[in-house]
């Protein structure tokens with residue numbers, strides 16, 4: 001399956017950053033959709049990314065490797081888009097983190113702190129994750145030894161935004177390796193560990209058998225919610241623009257936003273389903289048409305905003321400086 005998928009999803013790329021690349025990296029224009037994963041070593045964080053994207057580049061640890069050092073050595077992100085869709089329309093990043101071993105200084109709380117530092121350092125200011133997967137290998141016996149998970153409020157708020165507990169999902173894996181008859185026990189262990197989070201609308205999911213379909217079942221709600229958030233932000237920007245453009249242009253953009261959002265949601269809804277990763281002919285046609293329409297609309301907006309002189313005035317200094 002893996003190899004076949006690699007053909008289908010060529011659009012995955014990884015990034016490692018050195019501090020001197022920092023400034024160039026802080027400027028990416030499209031706001032991303034970020035899904036981060038934390039968990040115990042070997043719980044299957046990298047594997048989940050691999051299953052969703054169909055790429056081995058995510059560095060999944062070899063089958064059968066047990067609890068030694070984390071296979072993923074440093075926090076790393078992977079940009080992924082759907083073939084045929086431009087990245088700014090589906091700017092998804094997976095953030096893979098090294099697993100912890102539940103030692104006193106290397107546990108779930110430390111992993112969240114490290115993730116927060118990494119995002120502060122390498123992502124645009126105020127970046128929040130749209131999804132945080134808390135991965136756990138159900139075959140280990142760690143949970144009963146742990147107190148109920150009670151995160152530090154300010155860390156979660158920095159990572160996910162205020163009161164966004166529903167952006168965090170507890171995902172249990174390796175169910176197919178569990179000895180028969182232990183399911184109920186394991187479920188009650190999870191319920192106890194995640195009780196405080198559950199009371200705040202955080203979900204729990206089982207990653208039953210690793211597959212693209214099951215991976216997306218878990219990830220899709222994050223992406224869908226991120227898309228809905230994005231629509232809200234776009235409408236807000238449009239409202240700000242309203243008094244500066246004609247009623248006709250405003251209406252056209254409003255209508256365009258609705259149509260493009262509906263299109264994106266349909267595409268996202270198919271992720272992980274059979275043939276869900278390539279656009280069908282009809283979709284390709286609609287997507288190209290939307291793109292064409294957008295370019296024309298934007299030209300109209302620029303014309304109506306009438307900022308030619310201002311643009312020249314404000315950018316000429318910069319251009320002079322660039323030349324020197």
Ligand SMILES: Nc1nc2c(ncn2[C@@H]2O[C@H](COP(=O)(O)OP(=O)(O)OP(=O)(O)O)[C@@H](O)[C@H]2O)c(=O)[nH]1
Pocket residue numbers: 039040041042043044045046047048059060061062063064065069070071072073097098099100135173174175176177207208209210
């Ligand atoms: N996700 C997942 N992985 C499984 C399952 N069953 C077996 N695996 C294997 O478990 C291993 C998990 O490895 P990784 O995903 O690399 O581990 P990790 O969570 O990224 O942890 P690190 O080693 O700290 O990077 C892989 O060899 C998987 O193939 C399962 O049900 N779910």
Ligand SMILES: [Mg+2]
Pocket residue numbers: 045046047059060061071072096097098099
């Ligand atoms: Mg890993």
